[in-house]
Amino acid sequence: MDDGDVPTSRRPLVRPAGLTALADALRALPPSCGPVRLVGVDGHAGSGKSTFAGRLAEALGGAPVLHLDDIASHTELFDWTGRMRAQVIEPLRHGGPAHYTPYDWTARDFGPPRVLKPAPVVLVEGVGAGRRALRPWLARLLWMDLPAEESWRRGRSRDGADLREFWDGWVRAERRHFADDPSRPFADLLVRQGTTGYEVLPGPAGHPRRGPAHDSR
Structure with a gap:
């Protein structure tokens, strides 16, 4: 549920070379889930998560x-x-x-079934990637910083009239989810997309993530 462009920021943008630097920084983090540095990419549906995650994965050498x-x-x-923990977190946690x-x-x-190998960095992309049940296993949480209404408008425009009813239900469900379990306040980094690249800013968390042994959320 993610693609498209958002207005260009006035601040410098992270172009491909910058994504390489971000990738290097992620690789340098201590593992957070067994041998894996699990990196969450969260944001509203339509905010550009899939596109960004794909480009970051390329910068990581095919993560x-x-x-x-x-x-x-x-x-x-x-x-x-429950399914995420049983099928993904627990196997990775045990190496x-x-x-x-x-x-x-x-x-x-x-x-x-599909196989997800315990690579040095694994990206988890989607609405709810930064939920409280997953945060203890994340090395970093990135938030695609596009307002909800603009994100949903982009998503609806992309998917067309055939999915209008689905989107109506999705928006209600997403509102409920983030009201109960917000991700943005815990983001380590905010990502904003422009016409020529990405801007990556410090997130509201304001401090490095300490890892599952110290995070009881």
Whole structure:
């Protein structure tokens, strides 16, 4: 649920070379989930998470990206924490590969398992990537800093009239989720997209993430 452009910021932007520097900084972090540096990319639906995560993964030399669209489903838009922990977090935490069953949004069913190897950096992209149940396992949380209404407008425009009813339900569910379990206040970095690159700013968290042994949220 992410793509498109947002207004150019007046501040300097992080262009491809800057993404390389960000990638280097992420690699230098201590592992947060077994041997893995798990990095969350959260934000409103339509804010550009998938595009940014893909470009950051390239800068990381082909880092795996777990899309939360593969973990969620029509009946569990946000109630997927148990499946995420069982299929992804626990295997990675113990140093092994994860095997998760991606959801097919057309067939409305879960498909055959996919393997997610314990790479040095693994990106988790999607609405709710920074939820409280996952934060203890994140080395960094990045928030795509585009307001909700603008993000949803972009998403609706991209997906067209056929998904209008889905979007109506999604917006209500997303509002409820972030009212109960906000991610942005815990973001280590804010990411803003312009026409020529990305701007990466310090996030509201205001301090380095300390890791699961010290984070009881």
